[in-house]
Amino acid sequence: MISTKNDFKKFILIRELAEICGIHVGDGYLRNDGRRKELDISGGYEEKEYYDTHVIPLFNKVFNPDIKGRFFPSRSTYGFVIRDIKVIKFMHEQIGFPYGSKSLIIGVPKFIREDISLIPYFLRGYFDTDGCLNFTKQYGNYSEFNKTRHCYPRIIFSTVSSKLFKDLQKVLILVGFKLSIYNYQPKRGNENLRYIIALYGKTNLNAWLNMIGMKNPTKYSKFLIWKKFGFCPSNTNSQQRRRILKGELHPRLLY
Incomplete structure (x- = not known):
C-alpha cells in the first residue's frame, strides 16, 4: 500500500x-x-x-x-x-x-488523467461495469440486411456527473476516439440531466477492442455474436447469448 x-x-x-x-x-x-x-x-x-x-x-x-x-x-x-x-x-x-x-x-482520478498509459485500464474497468455495447438497425440508403438487423455498433456511456462527463471526453479523445455527445432530460421532474457519450461504428469498436478490451462476458458476448453473424439482436439476455454462441439458437429467430 x-x-x-x-x-x-x-x-x-x-x-x-x-x-x-x-x-x-x-x-x-x-x-x-x-x-x-x-x-x-x-x-x-x-x-x-x-x-x-x-x-x-x-x-x-x-x-x-x-x-x-x-x-x-x-x-x-x-x-x-x-x-x-x-x-x-x-x-x-x-x-x-x-x-x-x-x-x-x-470523476476520473487525477493520476489517471495525467498518465496516458493508464487511461485504457481505467476505461476498461468503467466500461465493463457501467458502459453499454449495443447494435442498431440503419435507416436510409442501406441494404435490406442493414435495415432489418441490428448490425451497427455503438459504445455508450451515460452519467449524471458533469465532471465525469468532461473527464471522459478528455481521456477518450486523448487516446484517439471520435465521440458524439449529447444530453438527455428524463421526463420525470425529479430525475437528473443525463450526459451521454457515444462511440459509433466499426472503427471505434475495433479500436476499443485493440486498445482497451473487454473483460465482462455479458458484454463481450454481444461482440462475439456480431462478429460471427454480422448482427446481434437487441434485448437479449446472457442465457440467450450463450445458446447462440453454442449453436443452440440462431439469432434470426429472435426477430
Whole structure:
C-alpha cells in the first residue's frame, strides 16, 4: 500500500489500480455513516461470472483482502464488501473518491488523467461495469440486411456527473476516439440531466477492442455474436447469448 499521493508512480500494480478505479466509478460505493466504513462493489446478477473471474481476483491481487463474492438479495446485486480501514482510507484520502453518494460528483482520478498509459485500464474497468455495447438497425440508403438487423455498433456511456462527463471526453479523445455527445432530460421532474457519450461504428469498436478490451462476458458476448453473424439482436439476455454462441439458437429467430 502506498502512503502519499506523490507515490503513485512507485505503485507496482498501478495499471491494475487504474482498472479498479474504473470499476469503482461504475459499480462502487464508499460508505462512512459513523458506524461503518466499507467499500462496496456490486453489479447485477448477470455480472457474477465477471466478478468471480476478473473483479475479485483483481482486487485480491492489488489489496490482498481475500475477498469472497456474495449475493445481495435486497438490491438484486452480486459483489463484495471490503472493511479493511487501510483500503478505505487509501481509496478516499489518496485517490480522492468521495464517501456516500457519488453519482453527481464523481470523476476520473487525477493520476489517471495525467498518465496516458493508464487511461485504457481505467476505461476498461468503467466500461465493463457501467458502459453499454449495443447494435442498431440503419435507416436510409442501406441494404435490406442493414435495415432489418441490428448490425451497427455503438459504445455508450451515460452519467449524471458533469465532471465525469468532461473527464471522459478528455481521456477518450486523448487516446484517439471520435465521440458524439449529447444530453438527455428524463421526463420525470425529479430525475437528473443525463450526459451521454457515444462511440459509433466499426472503427471505434475495433479500436476499443485493440486498445482497451473487454473483460465482462455479458458484454463481450454481444461482440462475439456480431462478429460471427454480422448482427446481434437487441434485448437479449446472457442465457440467450450463450445458446447462440453454442449453436443452440440462431439469432434470426429472435426477430
